[in-house]
């Protein structure tokens with residue numbers, strides 16, 4: 145049973161929750177409308193005749209079937225303005241959903257492989273992020289993510305291209321991630337890259353346990369020394385790993401609509417989000433690639449809440465976890481937690 149009198153009441157409660165989004169690929173926020181707009185602006189030819197035809201192709205069978213379209217969609221991004229427009233559209237949406245802080249992954253290799261300068265990517269994203277901070281008080285940071293289907297050498301080269309920009313974007317670029325095709329590309333492939341990034345003082349996260357086995361989650365922790373696991377839902381298959389995640393309070397950035405669209409689960413009602421939360425894991429809710437998976441941050445909270453009968457106090461716990469698991473400063477976390485506490489004490493639907 146749901147504690148909310150209507151879907152709108154649930155939506156209002158979720159939107160009002162002070163919260164952070166921690167698992168978001170900025171290239172995954174490109175809506176078909178913007179893909180067509182940028183294609184026209186840049187003279188890029190698309191394989192689809194219309195926005196609707198493109199949207200109709202979003203019937204994924206697994207992670208790879210999505211990645212093929214995701215990389216094709218990103219091919220319209222050419223100029224600094226394109227990256228700025230994409231990021232600002234997402235930030236506007238996150239703000240409307242009640243996000244107070246967002247940690248944005250971006251895939252430089254998707255762009256540098258097409259001859260786009262990495263500086264163009266940084267500059268466009270950063271100007272939108274600084275604008276969102278000034279206009280809406282929405283804080284954000286960048287997670288530079290390596291594509292795991294590419295080589296270790298390619299990752300090292302990308303790091304070398306990005307490092308000269310570190311000082312210029314020191315207020316934003318604070319973390320390193322690992323994404324793309326998980327199966328067959330285990331964490332150990334990037335042990336030396338992560339050791340270098342760790343030595344350089346970056347925060348570390350990695351996708352693991354989305355399609356890959358629980359061993360990849362363990363290896364991400366032991367070999368890559370990540371602070372957070374992106375997805376991690378398959379950890380549940382390994383009871384010992386589960387105990388470790390609970391004990392260490394290792395955050396999992398779970399993406400319910402993504403898991404549904406990529407067939408990690410068959411139905412939302414079968415998602416293990418609520419079970420993980422109720423067992424004491426630091427699980428968070430996120431949107432992953434909202435333009436492709438049918439929903440932004442608030443949609444992920446509300447769809448999960450409806451299918452899994454999440455109670456107001458549990459939704460509050462998910463928001464609390466998102467603040468705890470974020471890379472905000474201790475002071476930043478404290479003040480956002482205090483806001484959340486006030487909200488939960490005053491919200492009409494909280495028990």
Ligand code: HPA
Nearest residue numbers: 169323324325351432433
């Ligand atoms: O969900 C994802 N998994 C792996 N790589 C990705 N790149 C964008 N989204 C994803």
Ligand SMILES: [Zn+2]
Nearest residue numbers: 323351374432
């Ligand atoms: Zn992801």
